[in-house]
Amino acid sequence: MKVFVFSLFLFFGISQVAFAQVPYFLEGLWKQEGKPVYEQWNKNLDGNLKGFSYKLQSNGQMLVTEYLDLQQEGEILVYKATVLDQNQGKTISFPGTVSGNSYTFINAQHSFPKGISYQKISQDTLQVLVFGGERQFTMRMVRVNPENKTSTSSTSYDAKLADSLGADAYGMKSYFLVVLQTGSNKTTDKEFINTGFRGHMENMDKLVKENKLIIAGPFGKNDDQFRGIFILQNLKTIEEAQALVNTDPAVKAGLLSFKIYPWYGSAALPMYLPYSEKISKEKP
Template sequence: MKQLSLIFFLILLGGSIQAQMPTFLLGTWKQEGKPLFEHWDRNQDGNLKGFSYQVLDGGEMLVSEYLDLSVEGKGLIYKATVLNQNQGKGISFEGSLVGDTYTFVNAKHSFPKVISYQKLGSDSMKVTVSGGEKQFSYKMGKVKNAKLGKEIVEHGANNASMGESYDENLAKSLGADDYGMKNYFLVVLKTGENKTTDKEFINTGFRGHMDNMGKLVKDGKLVVAGPFGKNTDQFRGIFILQNLKDIEEAKAVVDTDPAVKAGLLGYSIYPWYGSAALPMYLPYSEKISKAKP
C-alpha cells in the first residue's frame, strides 16, 4: 500500500503531460522469457492504439486486450479493453509522466489500479502492474521486423492503412465499438427437467421452438442458433442473442420459447463479446438452404 501511495504522490508531482505521448512504445514488444507481446501504432489523429497478444505453439496469434492512449483535455488517458471481461467495456486510467516512467491510475478499479511503463533504453522497457498489496512487473524488449498475422493487423492495429477501408456508417448501423466488436448473450440450451415420453407433446413443443427462432431472427434478437452433436453434458444447442440490455432481458427472450416453457429445454446464459459483423451473414442464410426446417 505504501508503494501505491507513493505513486499517487508522484502523479501529483508530475502534473500535466499534454502532448507528451509515449511514442517510444511504437512497434512490437516481447515479454522476457514468455511468448507475450504488445504492439503499438499511431493513428491519424496522433493517438496511440495497441493490443496485447500471445503466440501459441502452432504460431497462431491470440489477442487478449486492446489498448488506447489519447490526450483528453490536458491529460493522457490509457484505456484497456480486455476481451471477455467487463462486458466488453474499456477501463480508463489517468496518466502522468515522472522522469522516464509513464504511470496510469484508476483508484476505483479492483485490479489493476496502477499500470506503468518505464523506458529503460531505445529497445527495452519495464512494465509494472499493481493494485493494493498485489504487484508484478516484467521487462519487454522491442522486436525488430516483427511479422504480425494479417487477421491481427486488420482487427487490432487500426493504423492509417486500415482507416482507408473503415466504413463508419456500417459500423454505426451494426452497433460496433472502435474494434468492430459488440456485446451479445450466449445461451447454452440443455435437456430440460420434463422427461415426458408423449411424442405429440414433444413434437408440438419443438415445432414451436423452431417457429419462435424464426420470429426472434425477424425481430433482430437472434443471430446464431444451432444444435450440438451428441455429448455427455446434455447440451442441446446454442443461441447468440443481440440488442438486449442485460441478462434479465435475455432470459425474458429465451423464456418465450415453447420448448423452454414446456420444460423440454433448460438453459444457461453468458455475456459474450464478438464481432459486430456477425449478423451480416443472415441475409444469405436462406439463399443457401435447399430444405427448410
C-alpha cells in the same frame, strides 16, 4: 493485466501533470524479456493509440489476453484495458500522469491492478510496473523488429488498402462480437413477435449501411439459447457497442438479450460485403 515498470516513487510521489500528447513511442510490437508475451500498439486515425496483448503459444498461434487503448480525453491521457477473463469483460479506465519519460496510470478504486506505469528507457526498451496494495510485478520489454529491420515484411503488402481498412501491422483490427440469446419476454403473441423480429431485420440493414455491422447470422438449435451473432466494427468501447445493440427492436421488446466480447480478426473481413448481394438469390 500487464504493464511497464518503475520504482514505487512513481506511484506515490509523481506530480499531477496532464499529458501534453499521446506517447507515440509505444507504436510497434514489444516482447517481454524471457517470455513469449507481446504487446502491439498502433496509432488510430483519430490520433489515439490502440493495442492488444497476447501470448505466443507453442503451436505458433496467438492467444489474445487483453485489449488496450490510450485516449486523450480533454487534457488527460486515459489508459483503458479490457481483460478477456476479468471484470466480466468490462473496460477499466486508468487516468494518467507524466514525469519525464515515465507515464503512470492509476485507478485506486480497482481491485488489481491499481496502477500501471510505462517508462521509456530507450527507443527500443521499456521498463514496466503493475501494482496494487502489496502486489506488484515488474518486467522489461524490448521492441521487436525496429523500423530499420524489414526482413519480415510481406512483399505483397498494400499500404493504401491496409490504411483504408484500419489494419494494424498484422492485417488485423479490433471488433466486437455480440452473442444474441433468447430474451426474458416469453410472450406467445405472434403479432408482437413478428413485429419485433421484422424490426430486428430492418435494424440490421440500417447498421450495415452505417458501416457498423459486418457479420450477422443465426445459430442452429442448441441448449444454451444462443440465437445468433453480430460482429460490429468502427466502435471504440463496449459501451458504444451496447448502445448500438440496444437500438434493436427485438432487444427492446425483450425477445432477445445479448452479451458482447472484444474480438480480434482480419481487417479484410468487411470486404466480403459488396459480394453478398451478388450471391443472394432471395432476401431472408
